[in-house]
Amino acid sequence: MSKPHVIIIGAGFTGVATAHDLALRGCQVTVVERGDICNGTSGRTHGLLHSGGRYAVKDKESAIECIEENQILRRIVPQVIEPNGGLFIALDDSDLSYAEQFIAGCEECGIPLEELTPQQALTLEPNLNPRLLAAFLIPDATFDPLRLALAFAATARHNGAQFRTYAEVETLLMDGQGNVTGVRILDRAANRHEDLHADMVVNATGAWAGQITAMAGLDAPVHPTPGIMVAYDQRLVQRAVNRLNEPGDGDIVLPQRRMVVVGTTSFTAENVDYIPVTEDQVQLMLERGSELIPAIRNARPRGIYMATRPLVGSGSGRSMARTFKCFDHKETHNIEGLVTITGGKATTMRAMAEKTADVVCAKLGIQTPCTTRETPLLSYRQYYTLSNQEKHYA
Amino acid sequence: MPEQWTLTLRLYRQKANEAPRYDTFTLQVNPDEYVLDAVERVWAFHDRSLCFRHACHHSTCGACGMRVNGVEKLTCITPLRAVTQNGAVLTIEPLRNFPIVSDLVVDMGDLYRKMERVNARAVLPVTEAEIEHPASTWNPEDAQYLRLSDCLECGLCISACPVAATTAAYLGPAPLAAIQDQGMRRHPELLPLADSEDGVWRCHSAFECTAVCPSFVDPARRIMDLRRQVVGAKLRQVFGK
Incomplete structure (x- = not known):
């Protein structure tokens, strides 16, 4: 009768997608989140559904993940996506000299690519810098971050997952031999402590993953790496616009509702609960963004914010791969009951969840394969219209 | 500094x-x-x-x-x-x-239930968005491009509405604006909801919703327009056109 119980810590993209995957595979799932859905990095993501073009030269593993997941998310959650493609544009000789590697990288990674003349690009996007020298059309898209997460959460909830928001994990429950058996939470809305027991705990806290593993006495190889985003108050483009060059600061401009958002930068930080905005970075976004879209200089900032990437592995900043890692702490530190998933990016959230659920299911002896590639998601609004009590087991 | x-x-x-x-x-x-x-x-x-x-x-x-x-x-x-x-x-x-x-x-569940009930559009063709581009600047083929609708479903209009304060049954500004966005001609199935006691006629034209809307939806104007559309749709029913 009893299904294995999995607690997922964190209701960002990875947490909600893992909840969806595990609920479909027959687990009893409880998501605990100290704030509300997407209050950390995920909500503040730029909103680019990557085609993989950005990583096609130096980080092909990420690029291939991106193009696969881009196509899957367009199918299963069209309600949150502007599927309008993206442009990579060259503005100087350095950009032009990057074109050859870019074309080869996209071909190698299976990213469809169409070269446009500057005039064709300007017809598609009249606000592009008219001095552009070359342009490539690729299948980028943009999405609403919160609604993307809510659609996964709604579907998970429909399939029986419980969401405990405003529930902060205070400690991991241990069995006396160092193995993890659950979590102690502070329900911040009720001001009450509660112990939740589980067969497996998944740490899906992204840039905060090290704080959870520290509760079990472990380090996590996560490098919180914030960057700035500046939203301007005019929708100057209808599709993603990227600088044709190696990834750098302020080289992506995206449409969001009646805005464009310019991002981003890359620096390291330790405590990422509050990262103040700095004026020099705001100025940098204006300078870099207006190289791509000069009319940004006539727009006004509407929202300015910092988001913290959870990078994994060695190296630093832009040189680090953007792929993800799932750690079974039984294998890394001989601690049973705890799995950490971190790294990655919004575009690869479903794949991160599949990998994590594979690890969890193997440990719990569940044979059911992943079906999230083919499962359309429910309306994001249903996260709010369903409650935890209403269970709809398939 | x-x-x-x-x-x-x-x-x-x-x-x-x-x-x-x-x-x-x-x-x-x-x-x-x-x-x-x-x-x-x-x-x-x-x-x-x-x-x-x-x-x-x-x-x-x-x-x-x-x-x-x-x-x-x-x-x-x-x-x-x-x-x-x-x-x-x-x-x-x-x-x-x-x-x-x-x-x-x-808890904004009630608003989301109402937005679901009226099938509010989350995405729409860029050519149908009421945005700074006049309709004439779009090419017909641009209709293939989609954008997220302006309404953020943030609930500010419901909070500011003096009528919503009197009854939870009132559909309220954002859901009524979402019906207007779809249009009575294309979506006659929404007529009974718009025309109901808790639809367009309960609005007292306080315009508080438009005053607080952070996303240019202008619900009050849309509700006034929806009233015209509802009257037109009912006349069409009477005269069979």
Whole structure:
């Protein structure tokens, strides 16, 4: 009768997608989140559904993940996506000299690519810098971050997952031999402590993953790496616009509702609960963004914010791969009951969840394969219209 | 160094089964930061028990609506400088006309149920968006391109609406605007809902919704237009056209 119980810590993209995957595979799932859905990095993501073009030269593993997941998310959650493609544009000789590697990288990674003349690009996007020298059309898209997460959460909830928001994990429950058996939470809305027991705990806290593993006495190889985003108050483009060059600061401009958002930068930080905005970075976004879209200089900032990437592995900043890692702490530190998933990016959230659920299911002896590639998601609004009590087991 | 203000935040607090109260926090802020940043600073540095909802921090998700000195604001795009001054007290409360979950967080399930009921469009062709581009500047083939609709479903209009305060049955500004967005001619199935006691006729034309809408939806104008559409649709029914 009893299904294995999995607690997922964190209701960002990875947490909600893992909840969806595990609920479909027959687990009893409880998501605990100290704030509300997407209050950390995920909500503040730029909103680019990557085609993989950005990583096609130096980080092909990420690029291939991106193009696969881009196509899957367009199918299963069209309600949150502007599927309008993206442009990579060259503005100087350095950009032009990057074109050859870019074309080869996209071909190698299976990213469809169409070269446009500057005039064709300007017809598609009249606000592009008219001095552009070359342009490539690729299948980028943009999405609403919160609604993307809510659609996964709604579907998970429909399939029986419980969401405990405003529930902060205070400690991991241990069995006396160092193995993890659950979590102690502070329900911040009720001001009450509660112990939740589980067969497996998944740490899906992204840039905060090290704080959870520290509760079990472990380090996590996560490098919180914030960057700035500046939203301007005019929708100057209808599709993603990227600088044709190696990834750098302020080289992506995206449409969001009646805005464009310019991002981003890359620096390291330790405590990422509050990262103040700095004026020099705001100025940098204006300078870099207006190289791509000069009319940004006539727009006004509407929202300015910092988001913290959870990078994994060695190296630093832009040189680090953007792929993800799932750690079974039984294998890394001989601690049973705890799995950490971190790294990655919004575009690869479903794949991160599949990998994590594979690890969890193997440990719990569940044979059911992943079906999230083919499962359309429910309306994001249903996260709010369903409650935890209403269970709809398939 | 950025300009520094000393600001006192007076925050509505309520936990389950406890009486509501106001807590004050005095902090140093950069006046160019947003109201949401100040609230987040309270949580990060002063009181970890504070509950508030936020996600995108740039007015695309609609999660962070609150009342700031009595006025509904999307706090992530409301600069402190625009609503207060150095040394002042800033009162921040949850939205009205929704049940309170905790502190500044309300349960907006009722709004989402209504948005589902009227099939509100989450995405639409760029050519149908009421945006600065006049319709004539689009090419017909641009209709293949989609954009997210302007309505963030943030609940500010419901909180500000004097009629929503009198009955939860009223559809309210955002759902009625979503019916208008679809149009009575293309969606005659929505006529009974729009024409009902709790539809367009309950609106008292206070225009508070339009005054607080952070995303240019202009619900009041849309409700007035929807009334015209409803009358037209009923006339068509009578005269069989």
